[in-house]
Amino acid sequence: MPKVKSAKSSRQHNEIQKQGIQFNKTFGQHILKNPLVVTSMIEKAALRPSDVALEIGPGTGNMTVKLLEKVKKVVACEVDPRMVAELQKRVQSTPFQAKLTVLQGDVLERELPFFDVCVANMPYQISSPFVFKLLLHRPFFRCAVLMFQREFAQRLVAKPGDKLYCRLSVNTQLLARVDIIMKVGKNNFRPPPKVESSVIRLEPINPPPDINYKEWDGLLRICFLRKNKTLSALFNFSSICDMLKHNYEVHCSVNNVPIEKDFNMKEKIDLVLKESGYEGKRARSMDIDDFLLLLCAFNKHNIHFS
Template sequence: MPKVKSDKKSRVHGEMSKQGIFFDKGAGQHILKNPMVITGIVDKSAILPTDTVLEIGPGTGNLTARLLEKAKRVVACEVDTRLVAELHKRFQNTPFKPKLEIIVGDVLKTELPFFNVCVANIPYKISSPLVFKLLLHRPFFRCAVLMFQREFAHRLVAKPGDSLYCRLSVNTQLLARVDLLMKVGRNNFRPPPKVESNVVRLEPRNPPPPINFKEWDGLTRIAFLRKNKRLASLFKQTSVVTALDKNYRIHCSVSNISIEPDFDMKAKLEAILVEEGLAEMRARNMDVDDFIRALHAFNSKGIHFT
């Protein structure tokens, strides 16, 4: 891979280049270099001296060093073994070494340890699955302060009626309070990414809403197939009717409920939507409470989405 050309290389990046270690932009390796941004992220994380911090993608350790100053312990998860070696080297002769644990591997395939706060600069391609891995993690953590590409961050906080409002928005807001914290320009990274970024704080709702998230996820998948279409139209689609009919028959079999010979799933779904005042609603305008009401209405009539 050719060297990354830049007139203003950070000291750490320069040292990495001398050792033949180059960042893979395709893998989302953009190292945060601006100390002011790093300070802002650490400050907004409100780390306590007793906290264990999970850092995902520590890179060369610029943010890690500041986290180690604040926290009791930092667990850093890094998939790139070259960067793992650099992290060990950077902290091996410092007072921070006993406070740092490095987990080598893909964070999506790794069992996460206990932590109080999560801090991460996240590659775009794993943003969505990582958000839900964190929000479904137990025991609960206090907050996560995460760097995302700007459009993804705006989708997380989008409200009903917004152009960016989508299944990601409502699923995230079901499980957490989401706030935009700060904008971060592309020139704060080495190498610079093609897009701007935002720092977001997620605070898990504890206790979480008393619903089955897999059921919820199944409902929102259907509703957002075409977010501008009426629910009445979406629940008439053959693939949707077929899948829900299969689930219903399994439910009835397990619950020892008899099914009429002329049972019509399409008619049942339509009746539920009309009865609950949901038929004319569209996902683009439905908030978390609307979806909770819809899920309860279907489940109470034996309609399940998993």
């Protein structure tokens, strides 16, 4: 039995077609057309009337209008000026007009505004940098309900030993509680993407772990460069030794720490790995506590990653 499109949705998209607006794949424009998915995402966000909601890539405004019904204010970030015009036209002369602020431009290139909750059908090509931007955003927001490509969503929640476990998994789970809450098939979009999608709910951990995040991420970048190699083999790469030697010399100089005679960075790294018991470990099977202990062991010997 063929699926029946809602009259309102069909009218809206027909109007866009008449205006000659084509969805731009460069911007990752796949408009979520199923109102049930939109409603479910908004319900999972547990919105309050006093909330400021942030939406990324609002497109033609199917979710935006639903958000405006629930919250005090919506800030929508949209890179495509045609979609900005369509969205503004949609709320023009309605009670929602005063509650909507549209920021045109690349969300990765601007400071995020204040918001309580983020709800978005994400442009998939900016998924990873946006998640990192979101995790480091201050002041803290309450939660984010985001649609991603299914494999990307699975990376966010992957555990040690999983095939998709990676730097993104560790960073996300260090700073937030994250769960996959819904699967969404490609036929729920216009035009249909080539991949299946999933919706995740992310809640920042407040207060966050008391660590230097640049140091932490520098360590992870090295460990996940070849996640199946032992740390002993990985840290043996000359480029890594040279970088850590430079950082060590800078740290010692700034802190008036004398550098021992006949200093050898490779030997120092081997000593740290052996003392900490991580020389034979591989990043693919290490959890957050393992990486925290490893960072502490390196820092104790004045070896830094930023």
